[in-house]
Every structure is written in C-alpha cells, then in structure tokens.
Amino acid sequence: MKQKIIVLGLGNFGGNLALKLTQDGHEVFGADLNPAKIEQLHHKIHFAIGMDTSNESAIQHMPLDDCDLVVIAIGEDVGASITTTALIKKHYQGRIIARSLNPIHKMVLEAMEIEEIIEPEAEYAIELANRIMVKGAIKSMELHGNYEIVEVQLPKKLIGKTMGEIDMKNKYNSYIITVIKQEDSKNLLGFKTNQQKVYGIMHSTYQFEQNDLLLVFGQKVYIDKFIDQFS
Numbered sequence: 001m002k003q004k005i006i007v008l009g010l011g012n013f014g015g016n017l018a019l020k021l022t023q024d025g026h027e028v029f030g031a032d033l034n035p036a037k038i039e040q041l042h043h044k045i046h047f048a049i050g051m052d053t054s055n056e057s058a059i060q061h062m063p064l065d066d067c068d069l070v071v072i073a074i075g076e077d078v079g080a081s082i083t084t085t086a087l088i089k090k091h092y093q094g095r096i097i098a099r100s101l102n103p104i105h106k107m108v109l110e111a112m113e114i115e116e117i118i119e120p121e122a123e124y125a126i127e128l129a130n131r132i133m134v135k136g137a138i139k140s141m142e143l144h145g146n147y148e149i150v151e152v153q154l155p156k157k158l159i160g161k162t163m164g165e166i167d168m169k170n171k172y173n174s175y176i177i178t179v180i181k182q183e184d185s186k187n188l189l190g191f192k193t194n195q196q197k198v199y200g201i202m203h204s205t206y207q208f209e210q211n212d213l214l215l216v217f218g219q220k221v222y223i224d225k226f227i228d229q230f231s
Helices: 012-023 035-041 056-060 078-091 103-111 120-133 168-172 220-230
Strands: 004-008 027-032 047-050 069-072 095-099 116-118 137-142 147-153 175-186 192-198 213-219
Touching: 004 012, 012 027, 012 035, 027 035, 035 047, 056 078, 069 078, 078 095, 078 103, 103 116, 147 220, 168 175, 168 220, 213 220
Parallel strands: 004 027, 004 069, 027 047, 069 095, 095 116
Antiparallel strands: 137 147, 147 213, 175 192, 175 213
C-alpha cells in the first residue's frame, strides 16, 4: 500500500531510507538543515526541503495532516533530534519512528512515549555478527529460542533439484520460506542495478535455479548442517 512518509534528517541513514521508500512506491517528504544533502536528493525523492526541524514554525508548515508516518532519522545532533521529536509529538498524532543515537537518548525517547525506536548501527552490528557465525549467510535475523531467518546463496550442487528432493523439514529440521530472484533493472538515474523479487510460497515441485537466494528458517546448528552438506 502506498504511504505518504516524512523523513526528517537526510544523512547516510535517512537519505538511503528516503530513497528506498521512494523506489518502493511511497510518496516521501524529506527535510534536512544541510543544503548539500537536499541537493543530493532533490530529484530522487518527491520532496526534499532545506529546513530546521527543531523550529516549531517549520514543523507547522509540514504536511503532517496528510501523512501516514514520520521517521525522525537525525544523526549526530541529539539535541536537535529530541527537540524535533517533541515538536512532532505536539503537532502529529500518527505513527512515529525515531532513531536513537545512544542509550541516554533512547531513555529520553522512551520517556516521551515514542513506541518505535530504532538503533540502525546496533542492529546492523548484530546482523553482521550473526552473518559471520552462519557460513554462507548474506543476511541474518536472530529470533527467540535460538532460531534465525537467514538469507543464503543457493549452493551450486542444488541447481536443478526440487524442493521435494531436498526435504528440508525431515533432513535439516529447517524450512525454506521462499526464494528471492535477482533481476536486472534500472535505478532512478538510469543505471543498471540488480533488483530482488520474492518468488512466493514454495511447493515441492519448485526447481532451483542458478543465482537463487534462499530464505531459510531454523536453528543455526541445522542451517549450518544444510549449508555444509552442499558446499
């Protein structure tokens, strides 16, 4: 579903988020105090405005009444983030996602009753640690009970085999949730990029193809066993 999203702070995290949301079909309004960041995104997202988001009059001129989500992605300046968050809370009653820069900042956001707090650096560090631990993993998300969802490149030995032949549930106590296909496409600047598309629900007759990415659910020990078997 297409959403109207405001992203405040267009640094590395906020800028990339705004770009990805735009590519996914959402209408994005981005704001940052730095003119260079606005210039970088001016023709790549729907609206990129240079403004001080810690200024209440500036906040009041944002299209808050017409948006589905506000993401406060400000990095480095904790004071500006807190002030911006307080103003958004005052003038907007919808969904808010705020970026935390350190533990004290997170405590302040929690005190302000922000329910969705993200820590991109910490979350990426955990994902990277999990990826290092699981051989062949491209991405990894740790779940409760020692379970994980891991994205892995299809081992070459499985090209041409079917889901039924692998029998993940009985042989490896794991499940292939879906397959991600990699297709060539063009980005907003016209450059050739690699686009990923989810195949959908898997059936026993599905035949694996070269360059398939597998999304596997299970415990690390069993996923490792599966990868080792066919590496």
